[in-house]
Amino acid sequence: MLPNLSILEPVAVVHLVENRPHTHADSLRSDPRIAEAKRLIAEAVAEHAQPLKQVHPADDGLKPHYNSMLERFGKARGGTLIWPYLSSGLGKGPFVELADGSVKLDFIGGIGVYGCGHSDPRLIEAAIDGALEDAVMQGNLQQHPPSLKMCERLLGLATESGAKLDHCLLSTSGAMANENALKIALHRKSPADRIIAFDNAFAGRSLALAALTDRPNYRAGLPVALNVDYLPFLDPEHPQRSTRWAVDELHRLLKRHPGRYAGFWAELIAGEGGYYPGSNAFFTSLCKPLREAGIPILFDEIQTFARTTRPFAFQHYSLDAFADIVTIGKITQVCATLYGSDFVPKGPVLSQTFTGASASIATGLATLDAIDAMGCYGADGENVRRHDYFAAELEKLANKYPGVLSGPFGEVMMVVFTPGNGSFEHAKSMMDIMYDVGLLGFVCGSDPTRIRFLPPPAITTREHIDAAIVLLEHSLLKFQEQTG
Ligand SMILES: Cc1ncc(COP(=O)(O)O)c(C=O)c1O
Structure with missing residues (x-):
């Protein structure tokens, strides 16, 4: 017996989307309930992320669970994580909350993945x-x-x-x-x-x-x-x-x-x-x-x-x-x-x-x-402007702390400095101190080993760079203490 083909007959097209007939998926996407749901989600995210605008230490009450997750994660993957970093799933701009309640200024972004920083409303909408x-x-x-x-x-x-x-x-x-x-x-x-x-x-x-x-x-x-x-x-x-x-x-x-x-x-x-x-x-x-x-x-x-x-x-x-x-x-x-x-x-x-x-x-x-x-691009675009500002601030630190921080400072939105004597040990201890202080950067290079920053190009402001410089100076002082 032949199958009943009536179920395959095209359904009448009611509206036009961008001047073309539309599918059921098009009408789902333009359903006002979807827009309203997105609006509510964006509102809730903005409200809950509001406090995440500066670095913050971990919450003692969250630490035991956090540490146990890190240990279990190490076991599950057959080796400890490079960083003791587990995100809470929320952030605001370059600030990110970890599952231990701490807030970090993230200038590495998964080595360049978080181009819009954290919990950007435009990306949440796109993910929906x-x-x-x-x-x-x-x-x-x-x-x-x-x-x-x-x-x-x-x-x-x-x-x-x-x-x-x-x-x-x-x-x-x-x-x-x-x-x-x-x-x-x-x-x-x-x-x-x-x-x-x-x-x-x-x-x-x-x-x-x-x-x-x-x-x-x-x-x-x-x-x-x-x-x-x-x-x-x-x-x-x-x-x-x-x-x-x-x-x-x-x-x-x-x-x-x-x-x-x-x-x-x-x-x-x-x-x-x-x-x-x-x-x-x-x-x-x-x-x-x-x-x-x-x-x-x-x-x-x-x-x-x-x-x-x-x-x-x-x-x-x-x-x-x-x-x-x-x-x-x-x-x-x-x-x-x-x-x-x-x-x-x-x-x-x-x-x-x-x-x-x-x-x-x-x-x-x-x-x-x-x-x-x-407006990232162009000879006078935001990528160049922010690099020049960041590099000038790093230069000031280099002059203030000779032998503790030196350049060159990289190219455009790939910013870098050499800590101490350029050894891997110095770079690693500088990176760990920065992590504890709340500034995320990561090692690169060898001979010298350096610390790189990949600030998120779509959202980084001068205020964020200023905040990074304050945290970096704090880290340099600790590094100086540690390395004598
Ligand atoms: C220049 C370059 N090429 C390739 C890769 C590999 O990319 P993935 O880690 O996504 O495989 C990386 C990652 O760090 C990279 O920096």
Whole structure:
């Protein structure tokens, strides 16, 4: 017997949304009850977050439960957490409440994830929209229109000044975005199997990326999944000499392994390497011979995206002509690999069940809007202004506490300083003191080891920077006491 097809008949379309017929989901989204529910949630969040506008010590009554959760967490994951940090789930701007009742000034934001700070009403609203999108995760087989919107938005930003980036592949982690980037390059240049990267590179935690990352202890006991050769990065104190050194080394490598290189992989501001900026001259002198040798150029913008004078650091350094494959992540909530049409793989080497959670895509789009609303970009945009203000305040501390804090202070919204003698021990104890005082920053680099800040670009104000400087001075005094 034939099935009753009447259940498949289209339902009459009643209203128009944006001048097109609408779906039942469209009418759900425009239901006034949804708007009212969002309004009530925003009102409640604002009310409960109101007191969270300065740092605060933990509540003694909450400490035992908190400590027990930390211990259980360590057991469950097979190792203690890097920080004794468990969020309460609420914050206000850069201030975040922990589950022990303490409030911290968060200038690291999960190493760049909290671009709008904490409990931003725009992101909560977007997350509700994401929750109304049915699927918790989207993926290759069953996608939703917001994924298309995100891809087109990122491609629009990436091609603003002429980069040839035609395609965008979403993914759930920076490591996966970088894996996809490497696969695209290796596939294109097969059988070439070597990559050129910079000293101190960090690319993520997959097997191939552990080989690319220049930290031997991150690949201890692991097989080497990729052959990588390293170039020295730009030395801010000796720009010409270090550029010459890097270019000479590049030529030596190209001669030593002719036809074996599938890609040149670069962070344009050394991230884990210590927040040292690159420059147009430095990268151009490397990218030109790479281009001539037909080696694909990959820019990892997972940490730099939205933190310079342009959405992408390759635009900040006017390197659009060299951007073959670009990855982003962190602040965008969903990660992505952007690449040109010349690089479309000929085989099915790229695919994932999960490309992003509906809420991640919605909050990522809302974050991009919030960054635009703050006026972050431009030579005189908020990213530059806040960097200059922050760096000037750090310079004052450097003069007041010589040998305790020193520069250079990073690039735009990637701010950094060197504590004490630049040893790992000094940086670690400075970071721990800051944590106790209530200011969140994190170590980076080696020789010297430094403390970095990633203030949330969409919401940081001068008042927040002033609050960070007060906490930092307090920490410096304690550090001085401890280190003599
Ligand atoms: C430059 C860079 N690339 C890649 C990654 C890896 O991203 P994820 O930790 O999301 O895998 C990171 C993360 O810190 C990063 O900073």
